[in-house]
Amino acid sequence: MAQAYTGKLITFEGVDGSGKTTQWQQAVDWLKATYPTLEVVQTRNPGGTPLGQTLRRLLLTPTEAEIGTAPMAPTTELLLYMADRSQHVAEVVIPALQRGAVVLCDRFIDSSVAYQGGARGLSTQMIHQLNEIACQGVVPDCTLLFDASPEVLASRMVARGALDRLEQEGLSFQTKVREGFLAIQQAEPTRFRLIDASQPLAAVTQQVQAQLTLFLTQTVLSLV
Numbered sequence: 001m002a003q004a005y006t007g008k009l010i011t012f013e014g015v016d017g018s019g020k021t022t023q024w025q026q027a028v029d030w031l032k033a034t035y036p037t038l039e040v041v042q043t044r045n046p047g048g049t050p051l052g053q054t055l056r057r058l059l060l061t062p063t064e065a066e067i068g069t070a071p072m073a074p075t076t077e078l079l080l081y082m083a084d085r086s087q088h089v090a091e092v093v094i095p096a097l098q099r100g101a102v103v104l105c106d107r108f109i110d111s112s113v114a115y116q117g118g119a120r121g122l123s124t125q126m127i128h129q130l131n132e133i134a135c136q137g138v139v140p141d142c143t144l145l146f147d148a149s150p151e152v153l154a155s156r157m158v159a160r161g162a163l164d165r166l167e168q169e170g171l172s173f174q175t176k177v178r179e180g181f182l183a184i185q186q187a188e189p190t191r192f193r194l195i196d197a198s199q200p201l202a203a204v205t206q207q208v209q210a211q212l213t214l215f216l217t218q219t220v221l222s223l224v
Contacts, residue, residue, distance in 0.1 A: 007097035008220055009138065010212070011108040014146030015178045016167045017153030018197040023146065023208050024106045030209060031102065038220070041096040044106035046084040049091045055084040060165050072165075074120040078127065081112055086134040093138055102220065108140055110184050115166065118180020119173050142215045144208060145185050148198040150174040 012027075014020040028042040047056035059080055085108070096103045109131045117124040150171055166173075185192040193211040197204055 005094075005097035005138075006100040007102060008141045008216075009093065009097060009103045009105065009108075010215070011105045011110065011140040011143045012146070013107060013110045013114075013143055013181060014195075014197060015148075015150060015153055015174050015181065017156040017174075018146035018148055019156075019201070019204060020144070020146040020197070021106050022201070023144075023195075023204060024104060026205060027208055027212060028104050031104070031212065035216075038216075039096075039099060039101040041092070041101045041103045043088070043092050043096075043103060045088050045108050045111075046081060048088040048093075048105070049084075051087050052084045055080055059084075074116060074122055077120070078112065078116040078122060078130070081116070082130045082134045085109070085112075085131070089135050089138050094136065097138070100220075102216070105140075108143075109135065110140075110143060110145075110181065113184055114177050114180030118183070119169070119176040140191060141219070142211075143192050144195050144211060145181055145192050146195045146197040146204075147178065147182065148196070150178055152198055 012020045012024040024042075024044075028040055031038065031040045046052050046059055059077065093103055093105070112127050112131060113124055116122045117127050153174065185194060193215070195204060195207050195211070199207075
């Protein structure tokens with residue numbers, strides 16, 4: 001059961017190459033400058049705790065993510081993400097929400113549904129059950145979903161250089177991930193704010209700031 005906190009959790013989701021991490025970093029700086037009395041906490045999943053940083057290396061670094069010649073099993077991948085999320089929620093997210101902070105998180109529960117469910121083919125019911133255990137009732141209050149054609153995003157990743165383990169999975173995998181995200185968004189339209197990530201950086205930033213302003217005005221800005 002979701003718990004009531006005075007703070008708000010805003011998550012940034014999307015297919016690899018969508019620019020969500022850049023926008024997440026910019027949004028933190030923008031919120032701190034625009035609303036100086038608002039506590040803004042920047043974190044990410046995986047990697048938001050010291051333990052999570054080790055798990056992130058295992059999950060995303062190709063040379064560390066495989067033991068011998070056997071690739072990481074999908075269930076192993078899922079459980080490592082859940083271990084990170086459990087520690088992350090207990091150590092970072094819940095304390096911040098209890099203080100009344102606005103938490104901006106790069107990836108959270110929806111990534112597991114889209115990647116390990118939609119793309120890997122694991123049971124979404126099982127993923128939801130594990131998320132409930134790991135998150136102790138915490139669910140995002142608002143999710144910005146950065147969406148664009150996987151073909152466009154693939155060209156961005158190639159231009160960017162070295163790819164992590166999931167980015168190396170290829171176009172078919174990323175297409176399934178996108179379909180997974182859009183299915184979640186269609187099922188929960190109130191929580192999600194769809195961002196057109198195919199636009200130039202400045203235009204995407206404007207979308208992000210407009211959506212954050214709208215959400216925060218409706219929820220916490222009257223309290224600060």
